[in-house]
Amino acid sequence: MFRYARLLMFLLMMVTAAPLVRAGDPKPDDKPQAKKDAADDKSKDDEKDKKKKKKDDRYLAIQAGTVHTVSGPTLFDVTILTKNGKIIEIGRSVEVPEKAERLDSSGYHVYPGLVAVASSGLIGSEPPDDSTNVYSLTMTIALAGGITTAVSGNTVGKLTHATLDGLVVKRNIFYKLDYSTTSPNARRKLRDKFDKVRQYMRDKEAFAEEKKKDDDAEEPDKEWLKGDYEKIYKLMRGELTAVATANKAHEIIQYCELAERYGIKIVLRGAMEGWTVPSRMARAGVSAILSLRPPLFSTDTGYDERFNRPTGRSIENAAILHEHGIPIAIVPTVSSITLWGLAGRDLLHLNMEAAFAVRGGLSDDAALRAITIDAARILGVDHRVGSIEVGKDADFAITDGDILHYMTLLRWTVVNGRIAYDKQKETLYNHIRPNGDRDAPPPDDYWPRRLGVE
Amino acid sequence: MLMVLGTKGLRMVSVVGALALATTVVAQEPEYVAIKAGRVITVSGDEFSPGVIVIEDGKITAVGAGLEFPASAEVINAQGQTVMPGFVHPRTRYDLEDFTRSGVHGDQTAASEVYIDRIGFDELREAGFTTACFVPAGKGIPGMASVYRTGGDEDTRLVKEAGYLHVNAAKKSVLRDALKKAKAEIEKVEKARKEWEEKQKKKKEEAKKNGKDKPEKEDGEPDKDDKGNGKSVPGRAADDGDDEGGGEPKPATDDKAVKEKAEDTFKPPPVDPKYQPLVDLIEKKDGARMMVQLREASDLLHLDEVLERYEDLSYTLYLATRRSTDYRHIVDKLGKRKAQLVIRPWMHYLPQTTFRYNLISDLVEAECEVSVVPFYDTKKELNRVRERLADLVRAGLKKEDAYKMLTLHPATLIGLGEKIGSIEKDRDADLVFFDGDPLDPHSTVRRVMILGDTVYNADEDE
Numbered sequence: 010m011f012r013y014a015r016l017l018m019f020l021l022m023m024v025t026a027a028p029l030v031r032a033g034d035p036k037p038d039d040k041p042q043a044k045k046d047a048a049d050d051k052s053k054d055d056e057k058d059k060k061k062k063k064k065d066d067r068y069l070a071i072q073a074g075t076v077h078t079v080s081g082p083t084l085f086d087v088t089i090l091t092k093n094g095k096i097i098e099i100g101r102s103v104e105v106p107e108k109a110e111r112l113d114s115s116g117y118h119v120y121p122g123l124v125a126v127a128s129s130g131l132i133g134s135e136p137p138d139d140s141t142n143v144y145s146l147t148m149t150i151a152l153a154g155g156i157t158t159a160v161s162g163n164t165v166g167k168l169t170h171a172t173l174d175g176l177v178v179k180r181n182i183f184y185k186l187d188y189s190t191t192s193p194n195a196r197r198k199l200r201d202k203f204d205k206v207r208q209y210m211r212d213k214e215a216f217a218e219e220k221k222k223d224d225d226a227e228e229p230d231k232e233w234l235k236g237d238y239e240k241i242y243k244l245m246r247g248e249l250t251a252v253a254t255a256n257k258a259h260e261i262i263q264y265c266e267l268a269e270r271y272g273i274k275i276v277l278r279g280a281m282e283g284w285t286v287p288s289r290m291a292r293a294g295v296s297a298i299l300s301l302r303p304p305l306f307s308t309d310t311g312y313d314e315r316f317n318r319p320t321g322r323s324i325e326n327a328a329i330l331h332e333h334g335i336p337i338a339i340v341p342t343v344s345s346i347t348l349w350g351l352a353g354r355d356l357l358h359l360n361m362e363a364a365f366a367v368r369g370g371l372s373d374d375a376a377l378r379a380i381t382i383d384a385a386r387i388l389g390v391d392h393r394v395g396s397i398e399v400g401k402d403a404d405f406a407i408t409d410g411d412i413l414h415y416m417t418l419l420r421w422t423v424v425n426g427r428i429a430y431d432k433q434k435e436t437l438y439n440h441i442r443p444n445g446d447r448d449a450p451p452p453d454d455y456w457p458r459r460l461g462v463e
Numbered sequence: 464m465l466m467v468l469g470t471k472g473l474r475m476v477s478v479v480g481a482l483a484l485a486t487t488v489v490a491q492e493p494e495y496v497a498i499k500a501g502r503v504i505t506v507s508g509d510e511f512s513p514g515v516i517v518i519e520d521g522k523i524t525a526v527g528a529g530l531e532f533p534a535s536a537e538v539i540n541a542q543g544q545t546v547m548p549g550f551v552h553p554r555t556r557y558d559l560e561d562f563t564r565s566g567v568h569g570d571q572t573a574a575s576e577v578y579i580d581r582i583g584f585d586e587l588r589e590a591g592f593t594t595a596c597f598v599p600a601g602k603g604i605p606g607m608a609s610v611y612r613t614g615g616d617e618d619t620r621l622v623k624e625a626g627y628l629h630v631n632a633a634k635k636s637v638l639r640d641a642l643k644k645a646k647a648e649i650e651k652v653e654k655a656r657k658e659w660e661e662k663q664k665k666k667k668e669e670a671k672k673n674g675k676d677k678p679e680k681e682d683g684e685p686d687k688d689d690k691g692n693g694k695s696v697p698g699r700a701a702d703d704g705d706d707e708g709g710g711e712p713k714p715a716t717d718d719k720a721v722k723e724k725a726e727d728t729f730k731p732p733p734v735d736p737k738y739q740p741l742v743d744l745i746e747k748k749d750g751a752r753m754m755v756q757l758r759e760a761s762d763l764l765h766l767d768e769v770l771e772r773y774e775d776l777s778y779t780l781y782l783a784t785r786r787s788t789d790y791r792h793i794v795d796k797l798g799k800r801k802a803q804l805v806i807r808p809w810m811h812y813l814p815q816t817t818f819r820y821n822l823i824s825d826l827v828e829a830e831c832e833v834s835v836v837p838f839y840d841t842k843k844e845l846n847r848v849r850e851r852l853a854d855l856v857r858a859g860l861k862k863e864d865a866y867k868m869l870t871l872h873p874a875t876l877i878g879l880g881e882k883i884g885s886i887e888k889d890r891d892a893d894l895v896f897f898d899g900d901p902l903d904p905h906s907t908v909r910r911v912m913i914l915g916d917t918v919y920n921a922d923e924d925e
Contacts, residue, residue, distance in 0.1 A: 138768075139635040142761040144792045146814055171792065173764045436816075 067093050068109030069403065069426045073119040077412075079381050080396035086115065091403035094175055094425035099399060112428065114407050117420055120377070121396050122157025122404030123359050124384035126298050127278070127344040131356065135162035138176050143169055147346045152422040152430035153437050154357055155406030158385070158394050165388050167404070168422075170429035178390050183252040184240050186275065188267055190260060203271050206241045209234065250274045250389060256281040256303075258320070265293035276387055279303070284326040287333040296336035296387050299327050299379075301365040302354055303342050327379065328370035338384035339363050339376070364413040376413060493519050495536030496892070496915050504547040504901070506863075506871050507885035516546065518892040521914035526886050539917075541896055544909055547866060548885050549593025549893035550848075553873035554608070554754065554781060554805050556598060557840045558582040564601030567641045569740040571606030573597040574624045579617050583842070588613040588911045588919050590845035591869075591901075593893035594622070596877045598629045598754075603637050605629055607740060608754070610877055612893075614911065614918030626877050627779065628740045628753035638755070639769045645741035646773075652731045659729050744776050750878050752777035754805070758784055760792040779876050780804040785838065787812040790822055798829025803876050808835040808851040808868075810858060823868075824860040833864075834873035850904040865902060 069091045076084040076099070088103040089096060105111070125131065131151045133140030142148070148168050151159065157168055158178065163185075165178040188196055212229035219226040234242055243249040255261045256279040268275045269292070277283070280297040283290055290297070303322050323329075330337050341362045343355040353361065363376040371379075385395030393402045403426035410417040418438055422430035433439050496518040503514030505526055515530040516523060525532075559576050577597055587595055592613055599606035610623040630638055734742055743751035755778050757763055763780075770776050780802055782790055788811045797804065804826070811822040826833050835852060837844040852865045874884025883891050892915040899906030911919040 139765065142759055143764060144760045144789045173768055 065093075067426060068106050069112060069423070069428075070103070070105040070109045071112045071119065071405065071407075071423070072115050073407075074114060074116045076119045076397055077121075077377065078397040079121055079378060080398055089119070089397070089403075089405075091426040094403050094427070096397065096399050096401055096403050099397070112421065112423075114421065118408045118410065118412065119397065120155065120406045120408065120412050121381045122394065122406050122422065122424065123155045123380045124158040124338075124388065124390075124395055125151070125156050125340060125344070125356055125359055126160060126338040126384045126387055127340045128156075128159040128356055129161070130345045131156065131159040131168060132161045132166040132176070135164055136177075136180075137161045137164055137166045138173060141166070141169075141173070141176060143171055143173060149430060149435060150346050150437065151356055152424070153419050153432070153435065154359055155408070155412065155419050155422060156356065156359055157404040157406065157422060157424045157429075158390070160388065165390050167402075167424050168429060169424055170427070172427065175425045178393055179388070182250070182388055182390075183276070184244055184249050186251040186253040186264075186267075188253060188263055190263060202238060202241055203245070206234075206238060206245055207271065209242070210245065244273045245271055247274065250276055252276045252278060254278040258282040258285045261286055262289055265289050265295060268293040268295055280330070281322045281326070282320060283335075284323050284329040285320050287329050287335065290330065290335050291333040296338070297330055298338045298340060298387065299330070299366075300340060300342045300354075301327060301362055301369060324365060324369035326369065327366035327376070331371055331375050331379075336383055336387060337379050338387045339366055339379040360412050360417075361415060364415065367413060373413060492535070494521075494915070495519055495533045496539065497532040497536040498539045498541055498546060498894070500541045500546040500896075501543050502545040503886060504545060504866055505886040506548055506866050507887055513542065514546075516886060516892075516894070518915040521892055521916070523886060523888060523890050523892050525888060539910075541910070543898065545897045545899065545901060545906075546886070546894050547897070547901055548870040548883065548890075549895045549911065549913065550591045550869045551834075551873035551877065551879075551884060552587070552592050552595040552836060553834050553876050554598055554836055555595050555840055556600065557587060557595065557845075559597060559600065562600050564605055565603040567604040567637075567644070567737050567741075568599070568601070568606045569604065569628065569738055570736040571599055572609050572624050573599040573606065573629075574609035574621060576600060577609065577611065579611075579620060584611075584613045584620075585919070586842045586845060588913075589908060590842070590848075591895040591908045591911065592845065593895065593911060593913050594874070594877075594879070594883055596626055596873075598631075601631065603632050604641055604741075605631055608877070610879065612913055614913045615916060623878065625740075628744065628751075630753050630755045632756070633758065635765045635769060638766075641738065641741055642745070642769065642773060644735075645738045645745055648734045648738055648742055649745060652734065655732050656729055745773055747775070747777070752779060752878070754779045754781055756781045756783045757790070760789045763793045763796060782806040785809055787814050788822065789814050791820065791825065794822070794825045794829050794831075797826065797831050801830055801832065803832040803834070803872070805834045805836055805873070805876065807838050808848060808855055809838070810854060821855060821858045821860060823855055824858065827860065827864045832872050832875065833868050834876050835868040849902055853902040853904060856902055862902060
C-alpha cells in the first residue's frame with residue numbers, strides 16, 4: 010500500500026517537476042543574452058543539486074530482534090529501513106538497497122530514542138546549532154543512556170554525534186509563565202495582559218460579524234499586539250504552550266485555574282504534590298514533567314518539611330497522574346550529566362527514573378511512553394520523534410534487554426539514521442558484559458588501546 | 464631529563480652588538496658569503512654532510528657538497544655545526560601588550576602595535592627564529608597579521624604589513640555575520656555597477672538618436688576610482704564587463720581610454736575598509752586568507768557550515784587548545800582538505816583520561832601541513848620548542864617533518880613560502896647554526912643569519 014503511495018508521489022513529482030525544468034530553460038527571443046545565460050546557469054545548478062542529493066542518499070537497514078514501536082504493536086524479527094534519517098519501511102520482507110549500511114541487531118531490543126524533556130549540556134546553549142560540541146563526552150554519555158533528543162533553552166535538538174546535520178528539531182517550544190504566589194502584583198499584571206488579549210479576541214469576532222452587515226465596520230486596534238502580548242495571543246489560540254514550575258498543591262491549583270480561565274495549555278514542571286490534586290489537574294488539561302525521586306533537601310532551606318510531610322512527594326505521583334489521564338513526561342531531578350552529585354539522579358539514567366515510576370505503580374508501557382512519545386508530545390515534536398513509525402526520524406536506542414531494567418545496557422544508539430554510539434567502540438561501557446560473552450571481545454586495535462601508549 | 468638542559472647553552476646578546484656586526488660588512492660589489500658546514504638541512508631537499516652554502520647579496524645561490532665559490536667570498540667555517548633555515552613563527556604576540564577590542568577591524572594591522580625597540584627580537588633570534596608573524600590584539604576579527612624579520616636593518620624589518628586576517632572568535636556568529644556583511648558590500652558595488660551600465664546604455668542610445676555628438680559628463684572620476692575601492696573592484700570589472708557591457712572598452716585597457724571617455728569609468732561606492740579583507744577573501748584576491756581558531760574538534764564542523772555558502776575561501780587553522788584535546792576526531796577531515804594548521808607541539812591527552820597520543824604525527828600522516836609554535840610567548844618556551852618537538856619525534860614523528868614544522872610550513876602559511884623557509888637557490892639567506900642536531904635538547908644556537916648577515920654569533924659574544 011505504502012509503496013504504491015510512494016510511486017504515486019514520485020509520478021506526481023515528475024509531472025510537477027517537468028514544467029519547472031522547462032520554465033528554467035532560456036527562451037530564444039524575448040530575453041537578452043546575459044539573462045539567458047543566468048537562467049541557464051540556474052537550471053544547471055538545480056541539476057547539480059539534484060545529482061548531489063541522489064548521491065547523498067543514505068540508507069541504514071537495521072535487522073531488529075524485538076521492536077518496541079511504542080505507538081503500535083511490538084514487532085519481532087523485522088527489518089527497519091531508513092533513508093536520509095527517516096524511517097521509510099518496517100517489515101519482514103523489506104528490500105534493502107545494496108549500498109545501505111547494515112546493522113545486525115537480531116536478538117537485541119529496538120526502542121525509539123529517548124527524549125529528555127529537560128536537559129542542559131547535552132547540546133550547546135541556545136542556539137544549539139551554533140554552539141554544540143558534537144564530539145563532547147557528555148553527548149556520548151547521554152547517547153550511551155539511550156537519549157537522542159534533548160532540550161537546550163527553548164529549543165529541541167538531537168544528539169547528532171560527529172555531525173551538525175539535522176541538529177535542531179524545533180525552536181521556541183514554550184512560553185515561560187510565571188504566576189508565582191509570592192508576587193500578587195505580578196499575578197495581577199499577567200491576568201490583565203490575558204484579559205486584554207481576550208477582549209481583543211472578542212472584539213475581533215464581533216467585528217467579523219459586523220462586517221457581514223456593515224462594510225464600514227472598524228477593525229479593532231492591534232498595534233499593541235506585540236512581544237509578550239503576541240505570545241499570549243498565540244497561547245490563547247492554542248498555537249503555543251506555556252510552561253511553568255509548580256511543585257506544591259496550591260501552586261498547581263493556581264495554574265489549573267489560569268488554564269481553565271483562559272483556555273490555555275500549560276505544562277507544569279515538577280508537580281511534586283500533583284498526586285494530591287490529580288482530578289483538578291485533569292479537568293484543567295495541564296500536563297506534567299515529573300521526577301520520581303525529587304530531592305528532600307534544598308540548599309536554601311535545608312531539609313524541606315513541606316515535601317517530607319505525608320502530602321509531600323510520592324513515588325506514586327506518576328502512576329496516579331497517569332491514572333487520571335494527565336499526560337506525563339519523566340526526567341531525573343538533575344537535568345544534566347553530573348557524576349559528582351546525586352548519583353543516579355541525573356541524565357545518565359533517564360530510563361531508571363522511568364523505572365522508579367514503575368515501582369510507584371505505573372505500567373511498563375506508560376513508563377516507556379513517558380520518556381518517549383509522551384515526552385515528545387509535551388515538547389510538540391511527536392510528529393518527528395518518540396516512536397518507531399514509517400515517516401518518523403530514525404532515532405533508536407538498541408539495548409540488550411528491557412530498557413527499564415537496571416542490568417540493561419545500550420548496545421547502539423542511532424540518531425537521524427546514523428550510528429551515534431556503539432558500545433564496543435567507546436570506552437565507557439565496553440568492558441561490561443553482564444550476559445557473559447555475548448559480544449565478541451573487542452578487537453586489539455580498538456580505541457584507545459591502539460595508541461600503544463604504555 | 465630531556466627538559467632541563469636545552470636552554471643552558473644560550474646566552475643573551477645585546478642588540479647593539481649584533482647590529483654592529485651586521486653593519487661592518489658593507490661592500491659595493493656583489494657580496495659573497497660561503498658557509499662550510501658540517502651538515503646542511505635544506506628542509507625542502509636533501510641533507511648534505513658536509514655541505515656548502517653560497518650566498519650572494521643575501522640570497523642563496525647554491526647549496527650542495529663540495530661546491531666552488533668566488534675567491535672574494537667571506538668564508539664562514541662551521542665544520543662542526545649544523546645549518547638549517549631560520550625558524551618562522553607563524554603566530555605570536557611576543558612582547559606585545561594585550562588590550563581588549565572586539566568586533567571586525569579589517570583595517571587594522573598588528574604592525575600598528577609593534578614598536579621594534581620594545582620587542583625582544585634578540586630573544587627570538589637567539590632561539591633560532593628569523594621571521595615572526597605578529598597577530599593583532601583582541602577578540603572577534605581584530606585585523607591583519609604583520610610579518611617581521613627578527614634582525615637586520617630596522618627600516619626593512621617589516622616584511623609584510625598585511626598578512627593573513629586574524630580571526631579570533633569563539634562565537635560562530637562573528638565570522639558568519641562578518642562574511643555576510645562583506646558579501647553585502649560586494650553586492651552593493653555590483654548593484655551600483657549595473658545601474659551605471661544601464662545609464663551608459665541609455666546614454667548611448669540617446670547619443671545615437673541625437674546624432675552621436677554629446678559627450679557631456681564631468682571628469683576627475685578615475686582618480687577616485689583608484690583610491691576609493693582598493694584594488695578589488697577593477698579586477699571584477701574585467702570579469703563582469705563581458706556579461707552585459709557588450710562592446711564596451713574593458714577596464715583592463717582603459718588607462719588611455721579613461722582620459723578620452725571619462726564617463727566610461729565606473730565609480731564604485733566605497734567598501735567599508737573594516738570589511739575589505741573579507742571582501743578580498745570572497746573575491747579570492749591573490750594572497751588573501753584568514754586564520755581561524757579551533758578550540759575543539761566540533762568547531763571545524765561549525766566553520767564548514769559558515770563557509771558553505773562561499774566558494775573555496777582560503778583559510779588556515781589554529782588548533783588553540785593544548786594538552787587535553789579532542790582534535791583526533793577531525794584528523795581525517797583535516798587531512799582530506801590538506802589543511803594548513805598551526806598547533807603547539809605536545810603529546811595530547813585524550814579528554815578526561817591519562818592516555819596520550821601523538822596527534823601531530825597523525826595530522827602529518829593524514830597529509831596536513833603542520834606548523835608548530837612555542838607553547839607561550841615567553842623566552843623559555845621559545846627555546847623549548849625544539850625540545851618539545853624532539854619529544855614528538857621520540858614518539859614516532861619523522862625528523863624531516865619536524866624540521867618543516869618550524870621552517871617551510873609556517874613560511875608557506877604566512878605567504879612567504881617562495882622566499883624563506885628552506886635552503887634553496889634564490890631564497891633569502893636566513894639561516895640558523897646549531898652545534899649539534901637541532902632536535903637534540905643539548906645543542907644550542909651558535910649563529911643566526913638574516914639575509915646573509917650574521918645577526919647573532921654566540922661564539923664571538925663570549
